[in-house]
Amino acid sequence: MTTEVVRLAHGGGGRLQAGLLDEVILPALGARACGAPDAAVLDAPGGRLALTTDSFVVRPLFFPGGDIGRLAVHGTVNDLAMAGARPLWLTLGLILEEGLPLEDLRRVLASVSAAAEECGVQVVAGDTKVVEAGHGDGVYINTSGAGVVPDGVGIEPTAIRPGDVLLASGDLGRHGVAILAARENLGLEPPVPSDSASVAAAVAALLDAGVAVHALRDPTRGGAVAALQELADASGCRLVLEDEAIPVREDVRGACEILGLDPLHSACEGRFLAAVPADHAEQALAVLQSVPVTRDAVAIGRAVAGDPAVIRRLATGVERRLVLPAGEQLPRIC
Amino acid sequence: MTTEVVRLAHGGGGRLQAGLLDEVILPALGARACGAPDAAVLDAPGGRLALTTDSFVVRPLFFPGGDIGRLAVHGTVNDLAMAGARPLWLTLGLILEEGLPLEDLRRVLASVSAAAEECGVQVVAGDTKVVEAGHGDGVYINTSGAGVVPDGVGIEPTAIRPGDVLLASGDLGRHGVAILAARENLGLEPPVPSDSASVAAAVAALLDAGVAVHALRDPTRGGAVAALQELADASGCRLVLEDEAIPVREDVRGACEILGLDPLHSACEGRFLAAVPADHAEQALAVLQSVPVTRDAVAIGRAVAGDPAVIRRLATGVERRLVLPAGEQLPRIC
Incomplete structure (x- = not known):
């Protein structure tokens, strides 16, 4: 990774994208991410399944008390909790703007990883797209989440x-x-x-x-x-x-x-x-x-x-x- | 809905956002969308769970043979299928750019709905954010998906x-x-x-x-x-x-x-x-x-x-x- 900003080619499905994934994204997410190429296959415990999705476009990316990465994890974990579910798994969809400093991306991903660890959830699938400068705002994050609602719980x-x-x-x-x-x-x-x-x-x-x-x-x-x-x-x-x-x-x-x-x-x-x-x-x-x-x-x-x-x-x-x-x-x- | 373009206020959590949801998004998605506020709670059939996520930033939004809405459904359904899963549920995360004609949004959503119907999957949860003009490109869509992998299937x-x-x-x-x-x-x-x-x-x-x-x-x-x-x-x-x-x-x-x-x-x-x-x-x-x-x-x-x-x-x-x-x-x- 010789460049230190996100480039359009990082989203093109070629070698640069593979490099971003292998050298920046997966290492930052650490052991809590698993690298299923298309879809993660998971052993679900019994109970009803809860599913939710949330995109995060907060500005600024970093603010007192948190950043877009922590927010994305907390927001989706909380949506699951509001249905009475035990949050288990997150997916992570990144829309990066060309020119984003990789250092900012690393900070955001470190926050995602730390927050997921704290919440006891695992990032099981991900996706990264890159848009031209002027068509994004640094990083937009979608976190979708799945959890299990224990039997007998009916919060409505x-x-x-x-x-x-x-x-x-x-x-x-x-x-x-x-x-x-x-x-x-x-x-x-x-x-x-x-x-x-x-x-x-x-x-x-x-x-x-x-x-x-x-x-x-x-x-x-x-x-x-x-x-x-x-x-x-x-x-x-x-x-x-x-x-x-x-x-x-x-x-x-x-x-x-x-x-x-x-x-x-x-x-x-x-x-x-x-x-x-x-x-x-x-x-x-x-x-x-x-x-x-x-x-x-x-x-x-x-x-x-x-x-x-x-x-x-x-x-x-x-x-x-x-x-x-x-x-x-x-x-x-x- | 007096305006015919997306406005920042459509993403603010207030009355305009509620109007966009009730008058544009949910009607377009029709019976295949259910309006769980935080997370959808689903009865999962037995088997392992497959989860995937994909964001779509294609330009132009409409192209010969499809549009971003159909693409978002097909892409995620196909990711599940590649794991041997039977696709069941989708979540839909929209990032709209201020100024997007509502007519374009309606077309995209109609495509999402039609494609989901064709694929036999249900849109069970959604989220809409609005970003300022010059920080998006009409519509970005995240579709995350869940499905069930039949017992005995192990595609690797x-x-x-x-x-x-x-x-x-x-x-x-x-x-x-x-x-x-x-x-x-x-x-x-x-x-x-x-x-x-x-x-x-x-x-x-x-x-x-x-x-x-x-x-x-x-x-x-x-x-x-x-x-x-x-x-x-x-x-x-x-x-x-x-x-x-x-x-x-x-x-x-x-x-x-x-x-x-x-x-x-x-x-x-x-x-x-x-x-x-x-x-x-x-x-x-x-x-x-x-x-x-x-x-x-x-x-x-x-x-x-x-x-x-x-x-x-x-x-x-x-x-x-x-x-x-x-x-x-x-x-x-x-």
Whole structure:
């Protein structure tokens, strides 16, 4: 590999592509990648299969608290966990822009490898394409994932019932603010770190403890409001949040004021919202608080009978309906 | 949907994104898509699981014989088939460029849907991202796929033995020429159509007939030479092709002469190469010739003991080694 940037020829199926694969990509992914040429063949344990896909186009590629590689692993692992699945395997699709420094590619791949290791998942298949300069933005990553849903687990937003307690697994809105602050050079000191993390272990702990989880959703694009509105629509329940119970870090709240943004519209990448029966809420919180990534889990509200809306109830008792933004606010945060 | 092009807000997680999904993407995919929010949960039949991923960045998006949507389905279905798997499920990751006409998106999605229907696979999960104009090229698609490998099937390039017969499932090199001719305005009349197609039914027919298939490989980027070199390297066998037996259409041969390209370096997207024991070759060809997509299947050579090289033997008896191009020739053909 004499060149130190990605060239178009690296995607042409010839010797340079083979070199990129053998000298850069596979070594970076290490023992967790296996080199099946067409498709990986895997021994699946029993249970239903969960499949998901996510592409990542975040800008900048590297940001406080993470980078596109960690994000791609966490995002897909979390999507599997939200279905109650145990994440097992990832595929990795890279779209590289001509001119990308190979050093950046190596850093991203090292992050993919480290995050996969931490999450206990294996990268089993991959693909690399190269596009001309001006038709990409460094690296776009698709991670698709497969996992197994244990027998007896049936997590569905339709299962939410009036009376269910809504839990937040930690502080909300941080990832979106971290990206925006990095991109807009807000100069926050210290910088707000992304919350990018896997929540799969926390979900597994809940299920292992026998908590009757009705629904799970990770508040990514669109933030907590978008996630909750989907749960409200699916279940036909009104979801009422207690304003003073919503966990938002002070630095995130401050940055949101500067940006004119509601933290509940800002994405997380290492958090989830859960609906559990009221008589399981205390146990659920105890379980979550015993797992590092969800140690700050709290109850934030309840599902009640009514129209499928998301409501913020202020300390004064005033209720405000939270609505989905049109979507212009936060492009390319994941 | 008042706008008729993709806007950044279509990727923001808000109302516009929900509209794109509900009004354009899901209707286009029709009954073969199911709307799992995070991950699809599937009842997997018994057998080993095959997983694969492929991103598609072909330019132009629409070309004689296909488009990026059909290609994305066929490419991934074929990767599964090459592992001996029965393709079952696809995931669909879209990276849209701001400004893409929605009409183009609808056409691509209609192709995805039609191709999935033809192949008997279901699109079970999806994701859509939007990047700014000048950071994409209309549509990039990732299709990841899952399938099941029947018990007893063990297709591995390492299984090739000296004496095995090499089969080509049809004419070679057509897709690469179709794309290049479309892009370079070669003005071939009639235009060379891509061979984009699923070969899964043909592979299933081979396996169902009890043919002891040793190895399968689809000659995509890098063409037949790249695919055969991988088989040679994996098996340690010398692969000798009989020049006059190699099936190349006249129009493809003519275009390759204009382009200064060896058809064996040009990609196919609906063909495969197979290695079978000599005493199974006749049956294998009969089976393939009974399936429409592989009706022109022929034997093109043999594996012999020797160094792992790919050899073209001319009618004169002269042998020439075929080597992988560096890779500059054919960017973004898939």
